[in-house]
Amino acid sequence: MSMLLELFYAFFVIGSFSFGGGYAILSFLQQEAERRGWMSTERFVDMIAISQSTPGPIAINMATFVGYETAGVPGALVATLAVALPGMILVVLFALCFFHFYERAGTQAVFKGLRPAVVGLIAAAAWQIGKVAVSDWIAAGITLAALVLIAKWKISPVLLVIGSAIAGILLF
Template identity: 50%
Template structure:
């Protein structure tokens, strides 16, 4: 029961402070992993892959996954409800108040500042995931820490993603198949 309350509270916080959608929730979720140890960094990378390749918004999928992994079915439901509660409250308020919300000078200034900060947060989160996916932890030197095959796969994918612009699911499936045969 206490765990469920904690999950609701933590995800409420994420819903309230992650602005901009999509990957914005990732840095906050990563903090949960460090703070409570509810899931490992490896599993976190897998969760992102699964959330990107299953239907529904990534943030919602991630919340369900983390909640379910931590406290079973009630955990999954409670975490998702926690994540969406602030949205519901804020949007219902705004829907009544103003239609010119976006033109408001304060809102524009806040977003001018908040966007680069949010991008920085996502970059930090990605660095953590890169470390796990492409490097061996606690290796003796930089060279021995490199997971060479993974690095080659990573750069190949990077080029493919920037030049082909296909749906993420396409790359995730390709990554899985290549992984089975080569890694």
């Protein structure tokens, strides 16, 4: 299978089975990228940092970066389209049926079942990223400071990203 078809297939599958938004997709994407030899864990974590620093959804940004890293501009375009396409198809289908079925007990039960699974997927991605990103006491301190600043004082994520980048320049 050509690289572009392989990228399309992999990202279409990832986009099809990743519920819960961009952060939930990270564990799927990391497993796929490592299994296929597209990039190392360290490179993947670097790409997450870049994806967080650029505008747009993290899932789209990560697909673009992995596609580019793997097959250049055509790979970036194919991976981005492939990861977004299932969601676009589902949104159109859900929009056609949503209001008709939303109030039904079965639909509510599905949503109640999906919510904890999404939290688990996000926690797994955070754990995997944390194992690589928090590799020393300085990084652990930056992580803890960011967590406290955003949880307790609701500091803007933009300021946290800028502050963390400055801390990285000064401390590493």
